[in-house]
Amino acid sequence: MFMWIIKRDLLLAMRRQSDVLTTLFFFIIVVSLFPLSVGPEMNMLRTMAPGVVWVAALLASMLSLGRMFSNDYVDGTLEQMLLSPQSLSLLVLGKAFAHWLVTGVPLVLMAPVLGIQYDLPTDALLVLTAALLLGTPVLSLIGAIGAALTLGLRGGGVLVSLLVLPLYIPVLIFGAGAVEANMAGVAFDAHLSLIGAFLLVSIVFAPWAAALSLRVSLE
Amino acid sequence: MLQGINLACIRGDRELFKDINFSLEAGSLLQVRGPNGSGKTSLLRMLCGLSNPAAGEILWRGTSIRSLSGDYFAAVTYIGHLSGTKDDLTVIENLRISSALAGSEISMSQASDALKHMGLRGREALPVKVLSQGQRRRVALARLLVCSTTLWILDEPLVALDVMAVKLIQKLLEQHLQRGGVIVMTTHQEIEVTATSIMQLHLA
Helix, strand or coil: CHHHHHHHHHHHHHHCHHHHHHHHHHHHHHHHHHHHHHCCCHHHHHHHHHHHHHHHHHHHHHHCCHHHHHHHHHCCHHHHHHCCCCCHHHHHHHHHHHHHHHHHHHHHHHHHHHHHHHCCCHHHHHHHHHHHHHHHHHHHHHHHHHHHHCCCCCCHHHHHHHHHHHHHHHHHHHHHHHHHHHHCCCCCHHHHHHHHHHHHHHHHHHHHHHHHHHHHHCC | CEEEEEEEEEECCEEEEEEEEEEECCCEEEEEECCCCCCHHHHHHHHHCCCCCCEEEEEECCEEHHHHCHHHHCCEEEECCCCCCCCCCEHHHHHHHHHHHCCCCCCHHHHHHHHHHCCCCCCCCCEHHHCCHHHHHHHHHCHHHHCCCCEEEEECCCCCCCHHHHHHHHHHHHHHHHCCCEEEEECCCCCCCCCCEEEEEECC
């Protein structure tokens, strides 16, 4: 069942590649705008790089949150999922995982390339990628709660950002912090461990909270 | 098997219905009737467990469906107004995925047999978005052929179907009742199903 939902969502993403590509290109463009507008001041670019990449990743992941449940809501497939004898939390976990595969993984793969624009040293690029790899699934998981809560509401897109962005802040702080620590020559593994902890906590709690919200939203 | 006790439904500040009572044994069909907006769909969603009644209780084999949750869902197939099919997936993918998510995985051949039976032969590999309204309905109803549930809750299953398909569905319903299944459905059409017990519930 877990595999089926992942397979289904990936298949749907394949059939609608434009949705996936818009998120990725949004990320690429936002990250590239800063070096263009700030100018070739290497030191400044290096300092702001982690923050900019992370903020762009948050916004890009937010952009696709609306689609996580709303399409299924409109055509009635979500209703059918709620009537599944298997655990709805597991199903939400599968959907969040598929969402991460489709929106998070491309960002993680693109980040080291984009980091070059900011003159980041190689090891900082590696830390950035590692932090994103651990942090982007948290974004999909927490985002699932927001998407479930705002399901079927008018203007849900804006509301979801107000609900979800504050919850993203810890990931943002430690994600960007890891890269800054590495560039300052201090240990960064504590930052990564904390993001890992966020990931574990959200794997346990976010699907459960999102499943409850879905039941309320569909009543 | 399925019992409703003093069910009431409130939407906003309007009371749609109250004091609805019924009791269905194996092999019986309940047809819910009433004008538009009388709460037929709300009642069916309640019986599925998608929403909670404002008052009263629904019992399945003597136990409240709220405490059964997963076990109850394993015994129910609900086909609502919305087709529950994905436009971008093909007909056969839709059937296989919806069955798997409903807890019963089916093989490729089982799925294509069911679609053939529903008159969708040769359309298995088409995306659902190119089908007509009636054909989409057939895809949704094909789930009835492959599910092994006892209770079928059908919201206007005959809408958009042609005469042949209506006959097919009526036969399907009859067979289900003969197997000892239970059906709750709404329809504005007259249904010609021979069964031991057909009950009607009128919502004012």
